[in-house]
Amino acid sequence: DQQVKQNSPSLSVQEGRISILNCDYTNSMFDYFLWYKKYPAEGPTFLISISSIKDKNEDGRFTVFLNKSAKHLSLHIVPSQPGDSAVYFCAASANSNYQLIWGAGTKLIIKP
Amino acid sequence: DVKVTQSSRYLVKRTGEKVFLECVQDMDHENMFWYRQDPGLGLRLIYFSYDVKMKEKGDIPEGYSVSREKKERFSLILESASTNQTSMYLCASNGQGKDYEQYFGPGTRLTVT
Numbered sequence: 001d002q003q004v005k006q007n008s009p010s011l012s013v014q015e016g017r018i019s020i021l022n023c024d025y026t027n028s029m030f031d032y033f034l035w036y037k038k039y040p041a042e043g044p045t046f047l048i049s050i051s052s053i054k055d056k057n058e059d060g061r062f063t064v065f066l067n068k069s070a071k072h073l074s075l076h077i078v079p080s081q082p083g084d085s086a087v088y089f090c091a092a093s094a095n096s097n098y099q100l101i102w103g104a105g106t107k108l109i110i111k112p
Numbered sequence: 113d114v115k116v117t118q119s120s121r122y123l124v125k126r127t128g129e130k131v132f133l134e135c136v137q138d139m140d141h142e143n144m145f146w147y148r149q150d151p152g153l154g155l156r157l158i159y160f161s162y163d164v165k166m167k168e169k170g171d172i173p174e175g176y177s178v179s180r181e182k183k184e185r186f187s188l189i190l191e192s193a194s195t196n197q198t199s200m201y202l203c204a205s206n207g208q209g210k211d212y213e214q215y216f217g218p219g220t221r222l223t224v225t
Contacts (some may be wrong), residue, residue: 009152032212043116043202043216044155089154093212099145099170100214104154 003027004092006103014111019077021106023090026071030092034100035064035075038087047088048075077108085110115139116217118203124223131190133220135203141215142208144186146170146178148199149219155202161186162208193224 005024013019023033031052036044050057050064050073057064063076077084087107091100119134137144143162147155147170157170159178167178175197179187186205190197200221204214 004154006154034212041121041219041221043204043218045216046213049213091155099157099160100212102147102155104152 002104003030004090004101004103006088006090006106008106009104010107010109012109012111013080015082016079019075019080019084019108019110021075021077021088021090021108023073023075023103024071025073025092027092027094027101028071029094030101032093033064033066033073034091034093035062036089036091037084038089038105044089080108080110082110082112084108116203116205116215118201118217118220120220121218122221122223124225125190125193126225127194129193129224131193131222131224133188133190133201133203133222135186135188135205135217136184137186137203137205137215138184139205139207139215140183141205142183143206144180145204145214146176146186146188147202147204148172149202150199158188193222195224198222198224 034049035047037047038044048062066073087105089105090103116137145160146158161167161180177189202219203217206214
């Protein structure tokens with residue numbers, strides 16, 4: 001049973017436009033959410049996170065929105081740049097062992 | 113800067129061989145994790161460790177074992193490699209306390225033939 005779902009395997013966006021990546025979860029005990037970015041043949045790198053007590057967190061071109069009632073979060077990238085082409089993973093945590101539950105990832109392609 | 117290193121970037125092994133994957137972190141982190149990443153399946157936790165000599169099974173521990181003799185080092189062992197263990201293996205670490213962010217190594221692409 002997938003507790004964290006990224007329903008779009010891939011997304012193609014024009015350079016300069018907004019990229020919106022979505023993530024849904026089923027476990028209401030999740031209290032912290034993270035987005036990671038992964039290039040081929042490299043490990044994932046942390047991008048941005050949000051605590052469940054907030055509904056928005058912003059860092060430069062990246063903004064994460066959390067809608068707890070809908071159990072949905074989204075990552076907005078504005079403006080999209082060619083270097084943003086990567087696989088983006090959503091992850092969630094609910095326990096003191098700091099384990100993360102991961103989505104399947106969305107491959108973002110930025111077209112010139 | 114946090115550094116997590118893995119012993120090999122690419123590895124090719126034969127079915128039935130014993131395989132050792134090593135991970136070292138330099139941030140004095142208590143927690144260390146081994147994942148495998150397969151297309152369409154995301155990252156799946158194999159084992160994790162929250163202290164020296166301590167280990168906990170993740171979601172897919174079958175066919176794997178781990179060893180943590182020193183705080184900075186976490187080894188993944190495939191006792192008898194099989195073709196369905198062909199995958200990207202990722203090691204990660206983080207500290208105790210409110211630090212959910214995990215720091216990853218570059219990964220090991222293992223092919224079992």
